[in-house]
Amino acid sequence: MMRLVRRGLMFGNLFEVRSPTLVERYNRALEHLTGRRTALTDFHVDISGYSPEIGDEFGDDHYLNPNGCNRQFIVLSTEQKTAPLLNAKFSTSRSILRRWMDENEAQLFALTAKDAVAGELVNSVFSVERPNDLLAIRRIEVEADTTASTVEDGKILQGKIDRFLQENDAWWDDVLIAEMIEIGKKTGDITRNPVVFTHNSFEQRNFYTSHFGGLYVFRDLDEAAVISTQDIEDVSDWDVEYAMDFTQRNDIATFLAANNLVEPITSARGRDVAAILQQKLDFIVVDTAAELGESVENPDRRALRQLARRNLKHLPREYEGLYLLWQWARGQGDWPRITSEHPAYFYTLRASDHADKDLVNMLLAELAPLDVRQLFICHKEAFYRTYAGWSDAKKDYVAEYLASEYMMDKAGAREELFGHEPAMEEPAPARAAQKRKPVEQPWGRRREDDDDDDDDDFDEDDRDIVQRVGPWGAVKRR
Template sequence: MIRLIQSGLMYGNLFHVASPALVERYNRALEHLTGKRTSLTDFYIDISGFSPEVGADLNDPLYLNHNGVNRQFILLSTEQRHCPLLDAKFSTSHGILKQFIAENEAALFALTARDAVAGELINSVYDISNPARLFDIRAITVEADTTSGTVRNAGTLADKVDTFLRKEDAWFDDVLIARMIELAGETGDVTRNPVTLKPLKVEQGNFWTAHFGGLYIFQTLDHPATIAAGDKPEEVPTKYNFDLGDRNQIAKFLEYNDLVEPIVKARGIDGAAILRQKMDFILVSAVTEAGVDLNGTTRRDMRMLARRHSTLLPDEFHGLAELVNWAENGGKWPRISSDHPAYFYTLRAAATPELDLINMLLSELSPHDVRQLFICHKPALYAAYANWPDAKKEYVARFLEAEYKADKAGARAALFGHDAPMEAPKPEPLDLIARVGPWGAVRR
């Protein structure tokens, strides 16, 4: 993995905790949540405050995510919103944390100027002993406060201020006044600068989880299903239950729910160019597994490489080549059914609320497309990367650094972006003359 780490493709964009003040705030929050402290004086954290280095120091890689549910978090800065979420157990967790920071940015900026904010993504499930328990997770609620309870104390102070204003003879209540002064010393003037965090509750309908070998759970669709990356689970409540080997069934599931569209027919993208890049990835996989050295190979060399090693090219390559020929040269339309190895390489997620989750699923169904695998499903990319030949590791790391990392937003837009739907032109309002004519309304 050293190539990926050195290229910033793994453990990249993390928040650096280096100053003694930040380390001490982190330790206070860590002790508040887990009863532990780290001896490290310099480490990096993700959007949730999780640090692989702290995990190694504590000998507990799940120190903020016990049992893989109800993830805890530590915020030292609102800048953490730009960080990834490492070792995510649920596909929704990163988006929830990012939304929570965005909706409370001003309050979090003020709170983290003096203390760390510690919190938890709470659901009703604390033990996932079998897959059916995952379906009990209906919503995620975010709870957070500083380690000194600033938000809680601010609420208490606000209540006491209301009591003081309503209560007769409140000026003679020395206990109430003393408590208000004490709380104000901790929270400041809550009447002028309210210290509150907006509550956030997010419905958990369709999601991916790393539990049980990886499961895609679709509960809210017209045709619900569970799709397993590993062994197919038993006794799940969805009507359909597939694994990645059930290609025909998955294809029908995606079609019945209108979740995908053919890349070559998608609006606003260069479908043929995307398919050609997928062909390059398939080519690289085939030749490197056969021991071919790619040192010094450029994108311009790919066609020559394909001719030289044509006997190594799999059906995925040839299927995509026929589709590109149709798109660019008006060739015969290739009939690529779901049985064909190239089928899922030809699709992308349609513009639905499940877009990211479907692209994640498609990346597992088209594993040679390393760019989509990296963008949509980093855990799967890292697991596959560990078993690749060195030549493929080198090529992939070099490609992602040079052609994806340089323009992440542009690459995502080119691959997965959807044009805004066209709106029907609104009729211009008629003026008075147009409505009644140049001589006014006709009287009867």
């Protein structure tokens, strides 16, 4: 993993803690939450205050996340909000923490000037023993305070201030005034520097969790569904309409299309689709060559073509399907028919423009693991897990590519792969009310040229055609 660490691809953008004051504040908060203290004098923390160095010291990477369902956090500075969230059990945890920190930035700035803020993302369960425990999680409450209980004191002081302003005789209440002065010594002037947190409640609708080997939960639909990365046998007690696993590709593809969650990458306007497909092909070629023991150090376009020719009979079917689509995108071949049963199918999709597009791109990345760039961008935990099993040659190539190509322009790469034209309003949530009727051809027919239309434009009928993926088949209904 040191290849990734040295290039800033792992443990990057963490907040550094090295001053004795911050270390002591962290220890007070850590002892408040867990009853433990660290002996380290400098370390790095993520957005939640988790430190990989302290995790290594304790031999416990989940020291701030007991039972994996109520994430605890320590805030030393508002600068932490730009850091990643490591060892996340839920895909929504970082976004909830970031939104809470943005909404309460003034309060956090005032509080962390003197102390650390310790808290917890509280949901309705204390442990996850079965899938239905996950389905019971609907709302996340953020509870936080300093180790000196400044927030709680602030609430008490605010109540006394309200009483002082509203009661006619409060001016003569010496006891009330004395209490306000005494509490104010600890909280400061809360009228200028507020210490009471707001916006503490967040909904958790559709999400990914690493529990039970990895589950994608889609509840915010007329008919809820769970997609498991592992084989599932018995779903009789799952409180969900549909349950699928990664072996049921046709069912997953139909679910995604029926709820308007995906679109073909070929429908992306203004994008160099051929270049996107070429990169996916290159990753597959490098993967195959590296597994066969060939050198893949800094290959150029010519070297990649030679690797593909030499190892043609060893290339997987994913390469075959994407190559046909690449030829079509360059105007050098017919429109290919790629069904959901074809291994290349999920490589040809991206999330459509809706509120859960990051979650859907995360799912697609795991369904198309040979596209290592998309896997790294959308699902880092899965990327690190698969990276550990690669050959040294492939590790070198991927680490160098990501550092030299992706990290140089992360925003541009994300926009090219997943971006959508800006809308006038917020993206609509993906709901079953937006369903389209599946059509008969998974990839449809190739559109005939029309002199009155631009060659690169797709009308609505064409968009319907490319959405079809297949019947529900063996979906397990409760």
